[in-house]
Amino acid sequence: MNLAAAQPSALAPAAAAAPVMLRLTDIEKVYQTKTIETVALNRVNLTIGQGEFVSIMGPSGCGKSTLLSIIGLLDEPTSGTVEIEGRPVTSYSDKELARLRNEKIGFVFQSYHLINDLSVLDNVELPLLYRAGVSGKERRRLALAALDKVGLSARTGHFPSQLSGGQRQRVAIARALAGGPELILADEPTGNLDSVMGEEIMDLLLTLNRAEGVTIIMVTHDEHQALKTERVIRFFDGSQVQ
Numbered sequence: 001m002n003l004a005a006a007q008p009s010a011l012a013p014a015a016a017a018a019p020v021m022l023r024l025t026d027i028e029k030v031y032q033t034k035t036i037e038t039v040a041l042n043r044v045n046l047t048i049g050q051g052e053f054v055s056i057m058g059p060s061g062c063g064k065s066t067l068l069s070i071i072g073l074l075d076e077p078t079s080g081t082v083e084i085e086g087r088p089v090t091s092y093s094d095k096e097l098a099r100l101r102n103e104k105i106g107f108v109f110q111s112y113h114l115i116n117d118l119s120v121l122d123n124v125e126l127p128l129l130y131r132a133g134v135s136g137k138e139r140r141r142l143a144l145a146a147l148d149k150v151g152l153s154a155r156t157g158h159f160p161s162q163l164s165g166g167q168r169q170r171v172a173i174a175r176a177l178a179g180g181p182e183l184i185l186a187d188e189p190t191g192n193l194d195s196v197m198g199e200e201i202m203d204l205l206l207t208l209n210r211a212e213g214v215t216i217i218m219v220t221h222d223e224h225q226a227l228k229t230e231r232v233i234r235f236f237d238g239s240q241v242q
């Protein structure tokens, strides 16, 4: 199914009271430099259900990216517990954590993070190279299927520089999708796009969430985009205010 062509409103909403995907308990993150200590996150408690689409908003420096890095297992909290599907991540071995990161979580960034020297198809295949037991043929099949979902089947041989911003972000979403993640973490995915392309990417994320049940946590500065998601979580100075 080409999700890029589907209307999000035509699809069924995610079920209420879903099982828990992620639970953060009393999360603190303190950055210590030579001269200053910064409390980036201050006793954050947050539960995200499977299949939810949640926005995180707040002024610059309030801890949004720090939170996303901790949820994405790219960084560790100074204190507090992160549980994924009921299991504290501290109980996972390094190998298990790497696998969780690679197989369960897809990342989408404001500036796409595509590799300019690689074709669209090779960019989307890249994370699958690190997955054990996936043959070259299977990698290609998964990457082509993901590109089809985002409506870019006709651009597989292009390079990132030959694409518009919205198309680049769709490639980045296909790359996040190719491995079949349960959770997508999107850090200002529409931040570099004009309003028309921003809407297009937002519709694609909404459709992914509703049609495929992918849980999405999105950091955004755009109130209009945030209000399209099921829940808006607001931060101020490292603390959740709503």
Ligand SMILES: Nc1ncnc2c1ncn2[C@@H]1O[C@H](COP(=O)(O)OP(=O)(O)OP(=O)(O)O)[C@@H](O)[C@H]1O
Residues within 6 Å of the ligand: 031, 032, 033, 038, 039, 040, 058, 059, 060, 061, 062, 063, 064, 065, 066, 067
């Ligand atoms: N590696 C680091 N070392 C020291 N301080 C840091 C580090 N990373 C972030 N901080 C500080 O932690 C606080 C939260 O930063 P974070 O990047 O999470 O904010 P943000 O809400 O994502 O901001 P923005 O909207 O501008 O991206 C800020 O005060 C920042 O200066």
